[in-house]
Amino acid sequence: MPAFTDPFRRPRTRSLLAVGSVAAGALFLAACGDGASSEGAGSDGATPAPAALHSHIHGLGVDPEDGRLYVATHEGIFTPDGTGSPRLVGDSRDDFMGFTVAGPKTFLASGHPAPGSDQPADHGLIKSTDAGKSWKTASLKGQADFHSLDHAKGVIYGYDSTRGLLRVSEDGTHWQNRARLQALDFAVDPEDPSKVVATTADGVARSTDGGASFGPGEGPGMEYLSWATPDSLFGVDFTGALSVSSDGGATWKKTATVPGGQPQALTAVDERHILVATQDGIYESRDAGKSFTKRLSVANGDHH
Template identity: 85%
Template sequence: MPAFMNPFRRPFAVGSVAAGALFLAACGDGTAPDGTAAGSDGAKPAPALHSHIHGLGGDPENGRLYVATHEGIFTPDDTGSPQLVGDSRDDFMGFTVAGAKTFLASGHPAPGSDQPADHGLIKSTDAGRSWTSASLKGEADFHSLDHAKGVIYGYDSTRGLLRVSKDGTSWQSRAQLQALDFAVNPEDPNQVVATTAEGVARSTDGGASFGSGEGAGMEYLSWGSPGALFGIDFTGALSISPDGGATWKKTATVPGGQPQALTAVDERHILAATQDGIYESRDAGRTFTKRLSVANGDHH
């Protein structure tokens, strides 16, 4: 367990903003992440995902959905069933798509591994099929990752510290705070918001300092566009803020129980993971459609 203990009752999970457009309808295009026919090895995938979800993302090149879980990265096959990407069963915590086939993540090795307990920052350039260590191996546990304008932000849960990097190798320490999740304005990396026990805390200096948490309590945040910051609370109620978290308006309640992750692709296209599935909205959260079933929504 990390030395830093979060004040929230639930484990930390990511709700970062995925880079590029995500079209879930394209997820069932019949190809596996490596371009081969999905399920061509004869293995029959499970009809639902049996793992806690930590993050959601989409490859801007082909629109494929990727799901970061406690037991690996998954993507839907041509039947809509979850298919393991690569062969890693690691616990992927922080997760974000940084470009075509380019993913950034953090987390922990699978049970039985001889690797350090914390991955630090890891990177994939083949859509999650393989991963390499980028920095801070054995030194940092990023439970949330986001990026904007080429700047990477990571919340290191071992220290309760927001860190920032322009190259994924060298890091600057920013504010120390007790947060569950955070999000960065996609057009202005100086604007950062974080969920705290007191409410949403805001920063205008790139996370160097935060004001006091205020307003309705949120679990996860995701910034779809400068004027569309989304937040979801522990009941699944989704709200939108047009002014960077100063004011909020509830739009809907996401089905399926307690939330596990939130990703706003843009100001209208939203993905949310709850205890029983992954849901998509294309009307800014007014209505949702279930896209992938989850059989085990319990937290680890």
């Protein structure tokens, strides 16, 4: 079957469902200077710039055990170190596309092996139980490319971008195929996995049968969705406008505009704690989007 593409994708948008290829204009991720260590200052007394890397950002997550931020990128999983600089977790330089924190130190992901690997092009579903230090194949190795993952009540949902297909598993091993749709991102009600929403060219489409079928897209167009609580579904559009829905996506209320331009990823940890990656930074809000603090800086740079 030919690879699935999103016909409505904006050329400038790097999304969770975008193909994970290296291209000019890749994002340059660097830590903010706040609180950086002064060790190793140059002969002129200036503090060296914090460590940085060139990589696309595909996902964000927070470990509920220690509150640590994790950033899924084209070249591995990163987390801020003691100085606030991004540090590679483990030694994997794989391309992590779909990414979600499923529990304490428990991550689910998908993507592609690093260049030069002899592994199949698509990871299928992989799982880490040590906060991203190591990964094991759970299922569908070489058979699925999940560019978006979510979970609720023990049920795992994955959007297989190569087929434009929503797939569901209760154990991470055996999968059921659900609806085919042209979606950019999706989210599941954390208390009722029968309720699923997806971003489409026509707006947010809703399902009440676990993604077996979806109604037409309607309402504001969104890039990314994250469902924190049953009455706190967050969405961000391509301008960075953040909105919240208290009725499962039927109606929306704009709460703020996230700094930094177009979004790259969105994760709502709870009804007040939100993380958004945009063109110039990863921003965090702990008041439901009323205010944001930059956690990491992002600037455009060439990637070769």
